[in-house]
Amino acid sequence: MSDEYNVFVTEESIGGDEDGPLADKTIAIKDNMSTDGVRTTCGSAMLADYVPPYNATVVDRVLEAGATVVGKANMDEFAMGGTTETSAFGATENPAAPGRVPGGSSGGSAAAVAAGEADLALGSDTGGSVRNPAAFCGVVGIKPTYGLVSRYGIVAYANSLEQVGPLAPTVQEAALLLDVIAGSDPHDATTNDGGDDSNYADAADGDVTGLTVGVITDLIEGADNDVVAAFQDSIADLESQGAEITEVSLDSLEHAVQAYYVIAMSEASSNLARFDGVRYGPDVEADGNWNDAFAAVREEGFGPEVKRRILLGTYALSAGYHDKYYKKAQDARAWVKQDFDEAFESVDVLASPTMPVVPPKLGDSLDDPLQLYLMDANTVPVNLANLPAISVPAGDVDGLPVGLQLIGPKFGEETVIRTASAAEQ
Amino acid sequence: MSDSPVDPDDVRHVAGLARVDLADDEVDEFTEQFADILAYFEALDEVPEVEAEPELVNVMRSDEVSEGLTQEEALQNAPETEDGFFKGPSVS
Numbered sequence: 001m002s003d004e005y006n007v008f009v010t011e012e013s014i015g016g017d018e019d020g021p022l023a024d025k026t027i028a029i030k031d032n033m034s035t036d037g038v039r040t041t042c043g044s045a046m047l048a049d050y051v052p053p054y055n056a057t058v059v060d061r062v063l064e065a066g067a068t069v070v071g072k073a074n075m076d077e078f079a080m081g082g083t084t085e086t087s088a089f090g091a092t093e094n095p096a097a098p099g100r101v102p103g104g105s106s107g108g109s110a111a112a113v114a115a116g117e118a119d120l121a122l123g124s125d126t127g128g129s130v131r132n133p134a135a136f137c138g139v140v141g142i143k144p145t146y147g148l149v150s151r152y153g154i155v156a157y158a159n160s161l162e163q164v165g166p167l168a169p170t171v172q173e174a175a176l177l178l179d180v181i182a183g184s185d186p187h188d189a190t191t192n193d194g195g196d197d198s199n200y201a202d203a204a205d206g207d208v209t210g211l212t213v214g215v216i217t218d219l220i221e222g223a224d225n226d227v228v229a230a231f232q233d234s235i236a237d238l239e240s241q242g243a244e245i246t247e248v249s250l251d252s253l254e255h256a257v258q259a260y261y262v263i264a265m266s267e268a269s270s271n272l273a274r275f276d277g278v279r280y281g282p283d284v285e286a287d288g289n290w291n292d293a294f295a296a297v298r299e300e301g302f303g304p305e306v307k308r309r310i311l312l313g314t315y316a317l318s319a320g321y322h323d324k325y326y327k328k329a330q331d332a333r334a335w336v337k338q339d340f341d342e343a344f345e346s347v348d349v350l351a352s353p354t355m356p357v358v359p360p361k362l363g364d365s366l367d368d369p370l371q372l373y374l375m376d377a378n379t380v381p382v383n384l385a386n387l388p389a390i391s392v393p394a395g396d397v398d399g400l401p402v403g404l405q406l407i408g409p410k411f412g413e414e415t416v417i418r419t420a421s422a423a424e425q
Numbered sequence: 426m427s428d429s430p431v432d433p434d435d436v437r438h439v440a441g442l443a444r445v446d447l448a449d450d451e452v453d454e455f456t457e458q459f460a461d462i463l464a465y466f467e468a469l470d471e472v473p474e475v476e477a478e479p480e481l482v483n484v485m486r487s488d489e490v491s492e493g494l495t496q497e498e499a500l501q502n503a504p505e506t507e508d509g510f511f512k513g514p515s516v517s
Binding site: 050051053146186190255258259276277280286289291293295296302307311315316318324329332334337338369370373 | 441486
């Protein structure tokens, strides 16, 4: 099979069970999810030859549901990026917008679905990494409530923020895949029973009569005018179907990107300490003691964005700076949670454009990391607040896809799925 | 700019703590970028102190033996092994 968009790091077929809700479906798996006997690179030279001896729980679940894995999807290195350009295995092109990025970090997963290389895909979403590429590639992506889906066997980036999520061409198919992967797992103590015996697929009934949708004005202000116009059209469409539209402002969101990056980088600096070239990783000859050897392996194995985040995370946690950055970021996170909780006292679902911009051209955005971080303004608040959210196609700007983000209260998956199925065009 | 919060020695220091060697050009690039990014993080100063209950609680289970990876599986990705052990660099 040709891979004209560089969707896959590794193309390899893994057969699933004969029967099940996903029988006859093909699925792409983000390359940070362990696949027994099939290399799992996390988009990094550090793991270029790493072959896991076990499956991630979500991989077992899709295989048991009858799906056939068709490949390991390209991604930003260690899921750190929003364009899939930081992959050590080259950038992925957006099948829905040629010459442009597919978004990230689950860019290969979204592109696989958009290009028809797979019926479905799994991504992971730490600060928007499922919803961002879903929006940019014109497909559907769900970030579940924290703990709804097992993270066992996922290469960790920022544990307190991460969730595995489905990508699919339609809301109903994404919801069905979420039904398959959701549910508690004894291997991941952060899972809960919120998704046990779920039936999310049936919630995609398009009935928004009497539902209240709150538009988050703070997340409109920073978005491109054309994107906002497409967003407003889809909100008007929901209104015409019987939803009540209202406006909501959350003051804490001004600090969400700062808080997200401080927390994510801090967790990354700790999580990625394990990559020292002893249990896995490149075999690098180095003089000196073990510290010298580890530093040489990490210089060779990590790309620039990963080094940047490890160093900034180390800085934020170091003596004298912990209270200034990490502790304040945790305060901001708690504030964001409180703001969302209050908003959900008067609305059923919150709405914003998924991304404030259309997909950038390949090669245009890597020079200025801070500008890239700011592109995550609309997606990171959801991870800070542990909430469920979906991105559903909402038209286009001159042919470039725009996504509508719908956010629900904790365990409000059915509500966001229902609303998204009405917004689906 | 002398009032920049970051100089090249800071970057080298933190890279040492994180055990990541950096080439000189990487140090220069990171020094410039970190100044921008940390200046942006400064706005966290405006965040009020917030009282919050942690959402996660400790999950206990009984300490029972269950199936795990074999020694061979655990070692299969290691660049160097010896007598069934990982082989690491010398400590000093």
